[in-house]
Structure formats: structure tokens, C-alpha cells
Amino acid sequence: MGRIAEELVEFHRLFGDCFRRKEQRLLGQSYLGGLLSDVPRKNVEAIALAFLGPRAVRCQQNFLSRYLWDEERMLERHQGLLAEAVGEEDGMHTVDSTEIPKKGKESVGVARQYCGNLGKRENCQSGVFVGYTSRKGYGLVDRRLYVPKIWFEEQYAERRRKCGIPSELQFQTKIEIALELLEKQMQRGLLAGRWIGSDSFFGSDAAFRDTIARWGKLYLAEIRSNIQVWPLAGEQQGSGEEALAVSEIARSEWTAWQQVVLAEGSKGPLVAEVSIQRVRESREGQPGQELWLIIRRLEGGKLKYYLSNAPQDMEAEELKRALLMRWPIEQCFEDGKKYLGMDHYENRSWNGWHRHMLYVFLAMLFLLRLRLKFKKKLQL
Incomplete structure (x- = not known):
């Protein structure tokens, strides 16, 4: 000592x-x-x-x-x-x-x-x-x-x-x-x-995310379950339907889930179920920009939702790493x-x-x- x-x-x-x-x-x-x-x-x-x-x-x-x-x-x-x-x-x-x-x-x-x-x-x-x-x-x-x-x-x-x-x-x-x-x-x-x-x-808060984007930064923003978007893949693509709450997307049959290892921890690998897909943001009912929607299923079934303005060609591994960087605070x-x-x-x-x-x-x-x-x- x-x-x-x-x-x-x-x-x-x-x-x-x-x-x-x-x-x-x-x-x-x-x-x-x-x-x-x-x-x-x-x-x-x-x-x-x-x-x-x-x-x-x-x-x-x-x-x-x-x-x-x-x-x-x-x-x-x-x-x-x-x-x-x-x-x-x-x-x-x-x-x-x-x-x-x-x-x-x-x-x-x-x-x-x-x-x-x-x-x-x-x-x-x-x-x-x-x-x-x-x-x-x-x-x-x-x-x-x-x-x-x-x-x-x-x-x-x-x-x-x-x-x-x-x-x-x-x-x-x-x-x-x-x-x-x-x-x-x-x-x-x-x-x-x-x-x-x-x-x-x-x-x-959309204005908060917009400000970060104007700074030229990438954001990984956790969002509430009632935030609405249009999926850009699967059965909903181009359907012309109203935007869906991200919680509805999580419950949908066409949402694909994958079990991934986010990191290697002291007690073994940190495994999570994750869905990553492209969506179009809804701004007061009007189409906004294309974003990544990331849904993470925690132990016990609780869901966390995130939007990111990362480019479309960003590798999934980098998005998963960003998920890990959010929690240390x-x-x-x-x-x-x-x-x-x-x-x-x-x-x-x-x-x-x-x-x-x-x-x-x-x-x-x-x-x-x-x-x-x-x-x-x-x-x-």
C-alpha cells in the first residue's frame, strides 16, 4: 500500500x-x-x-x-x-x-x-x-x-x-x-x-442527433421504443404504409436476429441477440434520412433500440463495437x-x-x- x-x-x-x-x-x-x-x-x-x-x-x-x-x-x-x-x-x-x-x-x-x-x-x-x-x-x-x-x-x-x-x-x-x-x-x-x-x-431528440451529424460525427443514439421509421428491406420495403414504431419492428416476423459475440469478458464471451437493418427515419410523418436501426435483446427479453447515421457500407462489426462503447459511462x-x-x-x-x-x-x-x-x- x-x-x-x-x-x-x-x-x-x-x-x-x-x-x-x-x-x-x-x-x-x-x-x-x-x-x-x-x-x-x-x-x-x-x-x-x-x-x-x-x-x-x-x-x-x-x-x-x-x-x-x-x-x-x-x-x-x-x-x-x-x-x-x-x-x-x-x-x-x-x-x-x-x-x-x-x-x-x-x-x-x-x-x-x-x-x-x-x-x-x-x-x-x-x-x-x-x-x-x-x-x-x-x-x-x-x-x-x-x-x-x-x-x-x-x-x-x-x-x-x-x-x-x-x-x-x-x-x-x-x-x-x-x-x-x-x-x-x-x-x-x-x-x-x-x-x-x-x-x-x-x-x-432529432435536433440533438442532427447537431451531431452537422459536426461530422457518427452517432449511436439509443431511442425510445415509440420512435417511428420505415424499414428499407423485407416485406415492408416500398409498401407505402405508415411508419412503424421500432418496437413493432422488433416484434415483426420478418425482422432477422443473429446471435453475436460483442466482446470477450473475464467470465467468458459477451453474447447478445442483435438485429441490424437500414431504415428511413420518420420526421413528423414525413420521410427523413436513411439510418441504421440496431435492436439489442438483453437477458430477460428486454429490448434496446438505437439509431446511427453511420454510412451504409459500414461493417456490422464496427456497429457492434459502437454498441459496446455506449455503456461504460x-x-x-x-x-x-x-x-x-x-x-x-x-x-x-x-x-x-x-x-x-x-x-x-x-x-x-x-x-x-x-x-x-x-x-x-x-x-x-
Whole structure:
């Protein structure tokens, strides 16, 4: 464990120029160590008590919420290091949101809204995240707290001030936030990738998909089961009938399924039933562009549906690989909450939320670098 601790100190020093004072760097190092530790509840107070002592609790709190240090530089440095570790020209940027249940009304952006963790409307915070996946590995690269529209009403003015929400911030939908974060990645250009993947909340929005296509990127967009298309093969080709919901296509007798090995896992091959076919998109009942429709049947019979603007001559193997690259962002959420205290924070401020998530990113990157380092040694 001593060697791992030394590795952690050296890793955090890579971000040393993001801080104004040595004390800030030490507070950041203790927070990162706390997220990676076996402290049961990884909130600021518990981490400070475990690593620095009771006198440091207030300083550790201020490190996240008040102290001035360059988190944007840290984020860009993190993205560059992730690119060095796993960047590939045919990688995938992914976008998804995750919610964290919260009690009370004082935490920044908290509101009664749909909570994916609980599968119902609940008092929670919701964040939009961008991830990156390649054959070499994956990680989270950016984040933005979704602030519900009600928070921009006059009755919330004092609450916005207390939480430190930037005065210039205006309401944005999750889709607008996602596109802004993705465009930032495209402009920064640190992480190469030809693909952009999304879950059904984002992927079902035609304007979202159109924007990605205008950027010259390929998308693999999960969609809702009621999205309508016209099949371009089989009995429905050229029939002139109304467009079909993708769920109807999945149930149709003429839809061909194939059992494929998506990847070789530690417990054996990852096998799935997949249908891949060309369709024409329906836009408000009118024919749109030709796309790939990919349907995946999960264990238990549950179906997932995807649209892709990949060219018609793209090999099926590449589409299957894209399917695999879509899920790691969800694995990041699961691992972050299970092991790294992603949902343990108790800081109520705008800065606190974003800085906490940034340090969760760093914790994931540290573990990724360790895995790649030891894997390389074992291969020698």
C-alpha cells in the first residue's frame, strides 16, 4: 500500500499548478485520497477527520466551495492525461445524466424531478456528464449540474446567491447542456473520436442527433421504443404504409436476429441477440434520412433500440463495437457511487458540486492509470 500512496501523491502533483498555495494542494490531495479510501461515508467532514484531523474540517469544506483555484485547468489537464492513456481516433464521446437523491431544499439545483436511480419523481439533483470510451479504457471528461427552470424565478434569488450560482447563468435544458459540453470537447480536441453515443433521453431528440451529424460525427443514439421509421428491406420495403414504431419492428416476423459475440469478458464471451437493418427515419410523418436501426435483446427479453447515421457500407462489426462503447459511462456512474463517494457529498454550493465531481474524475483516472501500468508490466 505504501507504493500506491506514493503513486497517488505523484499523480496529484501533476495538477500542482492549478493551486495558488501549497495548503490548497495538500487539501486536494487529502480529498482525492479520501475518495479512494475505505472511509464508509466519503463526505468532506469524514475525509478531513480521517486524513487531516478535526481542525481541518472547515478548510476542507472551503477547499471545495470557497477557495480560489483553477478547476478548469485541472479539468483540461485531466482530459489530456486521459487522452494519453486511452485516446483513439475511432473512440466515442458519450453523454448521459445521473441523479442523486437529496433531502431538503437548500442544495444547489435540488428539485422534485425524475430520478433515474429510483425510477420515479423525487427530490434530487441531476447532472449531465460526458464520458469517453475506446478499446483501451474509459473515463468521465466533463460535467454540468442541471438547474431546473424554477430555480431562475425571483422566489429563488436568495437561494441562488447562497449556493453561489453564477449570476450570468441562464436556464438550459439537459439537451442544450449536453450539446454545449460536447461542442467544448470538439473544440478542445484533446480526446480523438469519430463516435458520439447517448442514452434514449438525448438520442430520441432529432435536433440533438442532427447537431451531431452537422459536426461530422457518427452517432449511436439509443431511442425510445415509440420512435417511428420505415424499414428499407423485407416485406415492408416500398409498401407505402405508415411508419412503424421500432418496437413493432422488433416484434415483426420478418425482422432477422443473429446471435453475436460483442466482446470477450473475464467470465467468458459477451453474447447478445442483435438485429441490424437500414431504415428511413420518420420526421413528423414525413420521410427523413436513411439510418441504421440496431435492436439489442438483453437477458430477460428486454429490448434496446438505437439509431446511427453511420454510412451504409459500414461493417456490422464496427456497429457492434459502437454498441459496446455506449455503456461504460453508466459503469462510471455505478463505480463512482459504489466505490468513490460520487453521491456522498454534502456540500450545497455550485462550486462544491462541480469540484467534487472533478475529483471523482481524478480518482477514476488514477485507478485507470494503475490498471494500465500493472497490465503493461504483466505483459512484459
